[in-house]
Every structure is written in C-alpha cells, then in structure tokens.
Amino acid sequence: MGNYRSTDAVAPLSMAILAARTPEDIAVRFYDDKVEAIPENDSPDLVAITVETFTARRAYELAAGYRKRGVPVVMGGYQPTFLPDECLEHADSVVVGDAEGSWERLLADFRTGALRRTYEGGNERPLDDAAMDRSIFAGKRYAPVVPVQYGRGCRFSCDFCSIRAFYANSIRARAPQQVAGEIGRLGPRKLVFFVDDNLFNSRPALDALLSAIRPLGIRWSCQISIDVAKDELLLDRMAEAGCVFVLIGFESLSAENLRQMRKPWNRVSGDYLSVVGKLHERGMAVYGTFVFGYDGDTPQTIQRSLDFALAARLEIANFNPLTPTPGSPLYDRLSSEGRLLLPKWWLNPAYRYGDPIFTPRGMEPEDLARLCFDAKRKFYSWRSISDRIFGANAGFDWFRAGAVGLANVISRREVMRKQHRELGV
Ligand code: SF4
Incomplete structure (x- = not known):
C-alpha cells in the first residue's frame, strides 16, 4: 500500500x-x-x-x-x-x-x-497450462507459507466482493494431479496456502483435490466458504488430507445483514459457534473475518462479534469497516445512494487506512472506524494472544502453538502498522 x-x-x-x-x-x-x-x-x-x-x-x-x-x-x-x-x-x-x-x-x-x-x-481460458517460474522469489523474505492455486472464481456473489465481477460465471480448476505434482516438487515439508478465493466451489472438485494431495502428507491452509461445514464427512476428509488452517468469512452475526450482503447462505451450516467447534475438533485453526457498516450494524453488533470471536477461540480474526471497492455491487449501490464520503478514496490523499468511506445507517462514520480498530486492538492484545496460543482447542500441539503464535504476532504488528496510514507513501 x-x-x-x-x-x-x-x-x-x-x-x-x-x-x-x-x-x-x-x-x-x-x-x-x-x-x-x-x-x-x-x-x-x-x-x-x-x-x-x-x-x-x-x-x-x-x-x-x-x-x-x-x-x-x-x-x-x-x-x-x-x-x-x-x-x-x-x-x-x-x-x-x-x-x-x-x-x-x-x-x-x-x-x-x-x-x-x-x-x-x-476469464475463460482453461487452467491447463500452469507454468510458473518461482525462481523469481528466491532470497525474498515472505511469510512462511507456499502459495498454490487450484482454481479461480467463486460460485457466490457477495455484494462487497469484486471476485465475481472479475471472473463472472467462470469457475475453473486445474487438474488435481497437476496441483499435487506441483506441491510435490516444491521441496521439503512446507505449509501450503491455497490462494483460491473459495476452495469449495463444488464437492466433486474439492473431493478430487483432497484425494490427490492426501498422499503428500503436507499441512495446508485455505480460504473457504462456511457451507463446507454442513458436510462433516468432507470436513473429515479435509483434516485427513492435512488441512490445518481455514479462513472463513463469517462477516456478521445478523441474519438481516447477511441477507443485505447477499450472503444468507452463511447460516446453512448451523450457528457459528458449532461450526467453529466442528473445525477445532478436527484440528483446524480458524481465521474468521467480520465486516461492519451494513444497515443493521450498531456499535453493539461490533462488540458482540468481538465477544463471539473470543468465546469461540478463533485463532485469528479481523474486524473491518465495510470498504466499497470498484467492481463490487456494494460500490455501485452506495454510489447511487449518494452515501460515499470519499468516492475515489484510493486516490484521495486525505484517506487513511481504516477511515470510513461512506455513511452507515446505524452509527456515525467515525464510530464505525474507531470501533472496528478497537475490536482489532482488543483481539490482538498480548493477553488475548497468549490465551489463544496456550488454549486447549484441540489439545496442545507444538506445531499448532507455534503457527498460531506466529500468525497472531504478525497480524498484531500489521494491524497496528496499517491503521491510519496514508496510501502510497
Ligand atoms: S466473499 Fe468469498 S464467498 Fe463471497 S463472492 Fe467473494 S470469494 Fe465468494
């Protein structure tokens, strides 16, 4: 930035x-x-x-x-x-x-x-030629995960998200064996991160990937839609194939907000607490993201979400003010409603990271920004981090404790550094 x-x-x-x-x-x-x-x-x-x-x-x-x-x-x-x-x-x-x-x-x-x-x-070319020259990354200091792509596109169309506008109805996946071959050539055991915006675009596609990578004995993480938790057998298969970390967009505890963001399906797997429980039972850590500023949001909904994240013992969480980006239906809607405070915020020298960009209905714009940052600060307080590292979600495991600790320390640092930062400088 x-x-x-x-x-x-x-x-x-x-x-x-x-x-x-x-x-x-x-x-x-x-x-x-x-x-x-x-x-x-x-x-x-x-x-x-x-x-x-x-x-x-x-x-x-x-x-x-x-x-x-x-x-x-x-x-x-x-x-x-x-x-x-x-x-x-x-x-x-x-x-x-x-x-x-x-x-x-x-x-x-x-x-x-x-x-x-x-x-x-x-956005329709088959992903059969997956040639990639990773030698360009040699010697650079990246987070200790190896990114791998299985597919592109998402079957959903959440209104704050621009993935759908980029890929439209095109949902493509590489051949699972090709992906497994690539991971196998990446060398000694590493934590693989599937960069797909949603690894669960269809059951057969996810199943095929799990079958292909399970024999590799790797540990991996991914971004995945919450409806995967409806299928406990699939969760078992993910865990058996080495999944140790999932990023899930919980977004909101409010059914009305989820409806407004075109994500009512976020509730199909049951209540969020039981979803997190199912993942933890299988040894998967959870990175939960939340977004605030929908019409049903008030200062209390931000606090409730923070309480939920702590009570559910999410390993990592983020609490973001809704950010309308070009290409998303949200941007067009807020623009047509005349609610954008900084229409081209990404070019505006007055904009600071985390600032409110539009006028929410349930609170003042400044409160939205402040309370989201407060929630991040509380979640990443040292005491809260220590609870998460040494908590007993899935029994004590040195790998898990190390990974969760590192991820929390890095997230805390980035949260503090990014807030109020002018873009581009
Ligand atoms: S937010 Fe996630 S689930 Fe929703 S459209 Fe974007 S990638 Fe898909």
Whole structure:
C-alpha cells in the first residue's frame, strides 16, 4: 500500500505466471515492493506492475518514476480490469482480465514497436497450462507459507466482493494431479496456502483435490466458504488430507445483514459457534473475518462479534469497516445512494487506512472506524494472544502453538502498522 515493507507478504503467483510466459531471450528482473525497496534509477526496456485498489496510489507513483526515465509501463490486475481508463492515465498499456495469452501477445507487439493500449485477457481460458517460474522469489523474505492455486472464481456473489465481477460465471480448476505434482516438487515439508478465493466451489472438485494431495502428507491452509461445514464427512476428509488452517468469512452475526450482503447462505451450516467447534475438533485453526457498516450494524453488533470471536477461540480474526471497492455491487449501490464520503478514496490523499468511506445507517462514520480498530486492538492484545496460543482447542500441539503464535504476532504488528496510514507513501 505504500513505501514500506510488510511482514505478512505472500509471494505473488501472478508474477511467477508472467515470468514463466516470458520468452527466454528476454531477461526478467522481479522486485516486490512489499518486501524490498524498488531501485530508483534502473531503466529496463519495459516494466509490468500488478495493481489492486489499495496499491493503486503507490503503483501510480512508481509508474511515474519509470515513465519519467522513458521506460514504458504496463499494468494488470484488479484495478486495470475494473478501471482501465484510470490506469491508462498512469500506464502505456493495460491488461484486462487474465494475463495468460495476453501477456505473450503484449510482448510480441512490444518487440515490433506496436504496443497497444489495451489487452483483453478474458476469464475463460482453461487452467491447463500452469507454468510458473518461482525462481523469481528466491532470497525474498515472505511469510512462511507456499502459495498454490487450484482454481479461480467463486460460485457466490457477495455484494462487497469484486471476485465475481472479475471472473463472472467462470469457475475453473486445474487438474488435481497437476496441483499435487506441483506441491510435490516444491521441496521439503512446507505449509501450503491455497490462494483460491473459495476452495469449495463444488464437492466433486474439492473431493478430487483432497484425494490427490492426501498422499503428500503436507499441512495446508485455505480460504473457504462456511457451507463446507454442513458436510462433516468432507470436513473429515479435509483434516485427513492435512488441512490445518481455514479462513472463513463469517462477516456478521445478523441474519438481516447477511441477507443485505447477499450472503444468507452463511447460516446453512448451523450457528457459528458449532461450526467453529466442528473445525477445532478436527484440528483446524480458524481465521474468521467480520465486516461492519451494513444497515443493521450498531456499535453493539461490533462488540458482540468481538465477544463471539473470543468465546469461540478463533485463532485469528479481523474486524473491518465495510470498504466499497470498484467492481463490487456494494460500490455501485452506495454510489447511487449518494452515501460515499470519499468516492475515489484510493486516490484521495486525505484517506487513511481504516477511515470510513461512506455513511452507515446505524452509527456515525467515525464510530464505525474507531470501533472496528478497537475490536482489532482488543483481539490482538498480548493477553488475548497468549490465551489463544496456550488454549486447549484441540489439545496442545507444538506445531499448532507455534503457527498460531506466529500468525497472531504478525497480524498484531500489521494491524497496528496499517491503521491510519496514508496510501502510497
Ligand atoms: S464467498 Fe468469498 S470469494 Fe465468494 S463472492 Fe463471497 S466473499 Fe467473494
């Protein structure tokens, strides 16, 4: 988000995908602004930057530096896909949608001096060619997880989320054996993190993946929709295949809020406490995320959610003020209702991370921001962290205690560092 290094960065697979698709006679140099300083005076032939809403200001600033030195800049990712015209004010060319295919075309055009302004990558190409050049990550200080992608897209369409707008109805998965082969080649035992936005897009697809990776004997984590907990046999299979950490978007304890966010299905697996219990029983730690600012939210609902997170002994949690991002139905709705306080907040120098961006109905905007941060501070107090590390969710296990401890310390640090930070600086 700015010119500083973070401790929870995960290696970005998008860049490994680009590197693998770059012809061998083109030298590739990769810098990750999250974990290292970007050189200020280099002059490559071409620069490619991946951009999302929170990183847009920083990306535009970096692009300006290169373009001043006469280096053309290409942008890809969520921001160029949703706001290509904005990005084209800062770049020579943008890639909309997937990079596979469009990146190769872009490089071929660049060689002949015919770089186009826009390249359409679409979102329907099968994920059968999973070539990835991870050598570009060598020597960089990332969080101790190895990212792996099984598929793209999500069968749901929560209104605050831009995944659906990016992939539409396209839900793709790689061949499970190909994924298992890739993990097997990653070397000694590592904690694998499936970066898919929702690993549970269909039972057969998840089942096939579990069968393929179980013999590997790895430990892994993922982001997954809560309805997976409706199927206890599937939870058993996940645990047997090595799942030790799941991120679940609980979002709200209120049925009315869930309905408004197009996530009423979040209640199909029963009450949240029993869901967490089922996961803990199987040795899976839970990262629960909550979002506040829907019409039924008041200061009390934030407190209740914090109480729930502590009582349920969630290993990690996040309490975020609703953040309307371009591409999400929420952004369009709040914009049409005239409720956005900072319409282009990602470009606004007055915006600080965690600030309210719109007017909620159940509290003052400033209260929404303050109470969400308060909830994070309380959840990540040292005392609360210690309770979680030494608590007895699934019996004491050194691996679990170490992983939970590390994840909490890193989360606490990032929560404190990010809050009130101006984007881009
Ligand atoms: S389930 Fe998750 S990934 Fe899917 S639309 Fe909802 S928030 Fe987005």
